[in-house]
Amino acid sequence: MPATTPPHDRRRRRTTRLLAAAAALATAGALAAALPSTASAGEKAGKHWPGRYQDVQLLSFNDLHGNLEPPAGSSGRVTELQPDGTTKTVDAGGVEYLATHLRQAREGNKYSITAAGGDMVGASPLLSGLFHDEPTIEALNGLELDVTSVGNHEFDEGARELARLQKGGCHPTDGCYGDEEFEGADFPYLAANVLDEKTGKPILKPYWVWKKKDVKIGFIGVTLEGTPDIVSAEGVKGLSFEDEVETINKYAKVLQRQGVKSIVALIHEGGFPAGTAYNYDCDAPGAGDGISGPVVDIAKNVTPQVDALVTGHTHAPYVCTIDDPAGQPRMVTSAASFGRLYTDTTLTYDRWTGDIARTAVSSANHVVTRDVPKAPDMTELIGKWNALAAPIGNRPIGYISGDIGNTGTESPLGDLIADAQLAYGKELDPETDLALMNPGGIRAPLTYAAKGAEGDGVVTYAEGFTVQPFANTVNLQDITGAQLIQVLKEQVSGANTAAPKILQISSGLTYTLDLTKAGADRVVTDSIRLNGAPVDPSAVYRVASNSFLAGGGDGFPTLGQGTNDLVGADDLTALEKYLTANSSATSPIAPPKADRITIVK
Structure with missing residues (x-):
């Protein structure tokens, strides 16, 4: 600092x-x-x-995930809808550019607030993750962030570490980096619906009030109630996560009693717009239900006392209006992820009533393009931390012959990681039969193009860390064939009915996914094969997966019922071992074909 x-x-x-x-x-x-x-x-x-009315600028973003440098591959692009109906992709992101865009947007706006919708840290690239996301907090301070809600990833290292990011201090085991003690966040993290099980009170501030002269706007911050389902048990130990709507409505009343009648909810839960372009119009005539997902029910039930909702979690871009319980339109926004977009919302404050004139609220997403000058202070910050990370991050761990992407129902990178975990599992126990990988644990693609001093096709430790930053261990466990079949069905049923999570599978496991059917029936049971043979419901299979999945995370409770557990090294070690053993500068790994799951549409 x-x-x-x-x-x-x-x-x-x-x-x-x-x-x-x-x-x-x-x-x-x-x-x-x-x-x-x-x-x-x-x-x-x-x-x-x-005068009576005062326009207040609300700049917002969400799901930064410690992406200080421009994210690579598809993670660093957004889709833009053109006037003629076609689309194009635009390179976007990087805090050097985000800082410039935000500062330019604030020019001429004396009443300006910057807020965020959670997941500022966690699942971060090595530049931030290696240092427990202290670099990201420093960058957010430099961006003049005023307030943010917590997200699920703020709990990756537990509540104590989140408190340290808020208050400052050196890491309890790694100590201080450099000569200065970490000072913590200049902005408040809001966690209204995250309670200490012993005290029943929020672990951080539930709300915060922005004031300038006679204008005051309250902010309530919540994360999704289902956070324990997508974070390791250790990360949420001793915490309870309450209903988002009930919590927001509770604190809206508290703010109203304090005379704060203009309220914005920062909600780390989101939706899925019908169009993928960042400038898709959810409210256009003929768009119908322009957005779906959990945020719709939340928006329809949050009290009309709340004037706007800044959301996140789904990494989708949208600016939509959803009717509140009184039937009045209310703005709901999300700025995708990784700092590729920011949202600029105008809240028209009525000094006579102290409330927001809803009919005058306007909002739009803007691309964090890379054609503007870099913010010098952000460049200096990145350089400082890169110098500390370079000895570790620049070490080559493998070679690839082309981009290995992480998109699609079954992705080439998902197959590669599953194969790496199978190979590592066989090192631990030669009886290991297969490996399963959750798609949410794959945070970025492996890109072929050179980066900095790296040669084309070289995979560095930093790139591997960006792909798998969670430090999950690779665990082995025994499950029956019937349980394996049930696990595959849980991809599209139970907690994953509305938003399927298709596991990435190792070589030798194949099956058919019939998307013309509903629920668990989408997995065609008699198509499931392991090394060409039907899976036997009564047989026992040795399965490798990361510790998060092995504990039943991501809506796969059956995996939590495995027996004969064996805990190995972290998943990045498994990937590094596989790349080192199976690639060289003269014989790089080619992108897998991603043909293990047959899709019927």
Whole structure:
């Protein structure tokens, strides 16, 4: 952190000094309320009091996941809808560019707030993840972030580590990096629905109020209630996650009692727009239900006292209106992920009522293009941490002959990782039969093109870390054939009915997925084969998977019933071993064909 006072802190002190003037302005507001709507008190008296309405700029983003440098491959692009109906892709992301875009957007806007919808850290590239995401918190301070909700990934290392990111201090085991102690976040993390099981109270602030002169807007932050289903048990130990709607409605009443009538909810839960372009119009005539997913039910049930919803988690871009319980349209936004977009929302504050004039709210997503100057302070920050990471990150661990992507029902990279875990499993126990990998654990593609001093086709440790940053162990367990069949059905049923999670499978396992059917029936049972032979329901199979899956995570409870457990090294070690053993500069690994699952549409 710089020795000089950050601009963010200076701005906070300026705001504090202005609070003393708020009482006088409130008196002026009372006088204005007594006048006709055609004139404010200041206009009537010939003085320069504020007018009735004040536009407040709300800049927001979500799911940064520690992507300080421009993300690679498809993770660093967005789809843009053209006027003629065609689409094109645009390179996007990187905090050097995000900082520039946000600063340019704030120009001329004296009333500007910057907020985020969770998952600022976790599943981060090596540059941030290697240092427990301290670099990302420093970058967010430099971006002048005002407030964020927690997301599920804020709990990857547990509540104590989240508290350290908020308050500062050196890491309990790794200590300090460099000569200075980590100072923590300048902004509050909000966790209204995350309770300490012992005390029943939120582990962090449930809400926060932004104030400037006589304008005040409250923020309530929540993460998805299902966080324990997608985070390791150790990460959420001792915590309970409450219903999002009930929690928001509870604290909206608290804010109202405090005289805060303009409220924004920061919700780490999201939806799926009908169009994939960042500028797709959810509300266009003929679009029908322009968005689906959990956020729809949340938006329809959150109290009308809340004026806008900033959401996240699904990594989808959207700016939609969804009717509140009173039947009035309300803005719901998400800025995709990895810092590729930011949302610019205008909230028109009514000084007479203290509320937001909903009919005047406007919003749009904007691309964090890379054709603007880099922010020098972000370049310096990245350089500082890269210098510390370079000895570890630049080490080659393998070679590839082309891009190995992580998109699609079955992805080439998913197959590669499953094969790596099968090979490692056989090292631990030669009786290992197959490996399963959850798609959410694959965070980025492996790209062939050179990066920095790296030669084409070289896979570095940093790239491997970006692909698998969770430090899950590779676990072996025994399950029956009947349980294996049930696991495959759980991909498209139970907790995964609405949003299927298709496991990536190792070589030798094949089956058919019939998308014309519903629920568990989409997995064609008699098509499941292992090394060409039908899976025997009564036989016992030795399965390799990461510790998260082996514990029943991601909606696969049957995997949590395995027996004869054996815990190995972390999953990145397994990938490194596989790449080292099966590739060289003269014989690189080719992208797998991704043909183990037969899809029927």
